[in-house]
Amino acid sequence: MLPAVTRFFHPVLPSRELSKGEAVVTLAGRRYGLSRGRSEVGARALGDAPPARVCERYGYLWLGDEALPASAEPAIDDEGFEHVGCFGARFEAPLHVAFDNFSEDEHTPWVHHFLGWREADLSRLDFRSENHPDRTEVRYSAPQRPSVWTPALLLLPGDHFHNQWVTRFDPVRTVYTLHWFDPKTRRPRPVVSRFAIYFVPETAGRTWLHTFAMARLEPASLRFLMPVVRRVVPFLGRNEVGDDARWIPNVAGTPFSFEGMRLGRFDAPLVHNHHLLETLYWQASMG
Numbered sequence: 001m002l003p004a005v006t007r008f009f010h011p012v013l014p015s016r017e018l019s020k021g022e023a024v025v026t027l028a029g030r031r032y033g034l035s036r037g038r039s040e041v042g043a044r045a046l047g048d049a050p051p052a053r054v055c056e057r058y059g060y061l062w063l064g065d066e067a068l069p070a071s072a073e074p075a076i077d078d079e080g081f082e083h084v085g086c087f088g089a090r091f092e093a094p095l096h097v098a099f100d101n102f103s104e105d106e107h108t109p110w111v112h113h114f115l116g117w118r119e120a121d122l123s124r125l126d127f128r129s130e131n132h133p134d135r136t137e138v139r140y141s142a143p144q145r146p147s148v149w150t151p152a153l154l155l156l157p158g159d160h161f162h163n164q165w166v167t168r169f170d171p172v173r174t175v176y177t178l179h180w181f182d183p184k185t186r187r188p189r190p191v192v193s194r195f196a197i198y199f200v201p202e203t204a205g206r207t208w209l210h211t212f213a214m215a216r217l218e219p220a221s222l223r224f225l226m227p228v229v230r231r232v233v234p235f236l237g238r239n240e241v242g243d244d245a246r247w248i249p250n251v252a253g254t255p256f257s258f259e260g261m262r263l264g265r266f267d268a269p270l271v272h273n274h275h276l277l278e279t280l281y282w283q284a285s286m287g
């Protein structure tokens with residue numbers, strides 16, 4: 001049995017999937033009924049779950065302990081960005097496996113199709129990570145792999161991408177901020193995208209990734225292209241997460257401990273992440 005995690009609000013269901021009536025969700029092995037009345041949404045615990053309450057933010061229903069104060073309600077760092085879509089993806093793997101997959105980058109050339117880098121550019125990848133007491137931060141850049149979608153992101157051949165990500169554990173989520181630039185002048189391209197991905201344990205062997213896609217266009221003279229960006233950014237995000245979801249069953253049995261494993265430079269965030277996963281998420285959840 002997993003520890004209860006409702007000490008933190010977790011996204012559990014897109015609002016659009018509960019237009020009326022009731023839906024049942026499972027969070028860390030405990031079942032809850034979510035209902036929508038005329039003016040508000042409600043949550044009731046089923047079986048031996050603790051009482052819970054629900055709040056609605058960013059197009060999602062979020063579940064947390066009944067006693068959580070309003071200050072604990074979710075706040076996504078979206079300053080300067082427009083929310084352009086949200087979606088859930090089911091990962092048939094324990095939380096730590098799905099989370100590790102999104103915390104390293106070595107799989108990108110083989111698992112992904114549109115974003116990220118090609119194997120041939122491995123030596124041109126600049127990858128740095130920093131460990132902090134409450135988070136992990138990574139910055140990396142590389143040549144953008146060619147794809148049919150790069151023109152829709154207003155990119156030119158040869159552009160590089162820069163991905164900055166910050167992982168926090170209350171609850172477990174990573175915010176990726178992705179922009180592209182001309183490697184000669186370092187001038188940024190107009191589109192900046194941001195994906196806040198929450199790693200939500202359904203059971204010991206299944207994890208939901210709930211993603212909030214955001215975008216920004218600079219300069220203001222190009223904002224007339226925003227309708228295109230609103231469609232392309234969530235589409236690409238959903239595709240990339242889908243690539244990982246299809247691949248994850250291959251490694252679902254990976255143990256939590258890294259003992260005996262050979263870790264490379266892309267694995268630098270993983271050990272610290274596991275430490276914070278235990279101390280800030282699971283143990284905090286156990287109170």
Ligand SMILES: [Fe+2]
Pocket residue numbers: 101102107108111112240244
């Ligand atoms: Fe991936």
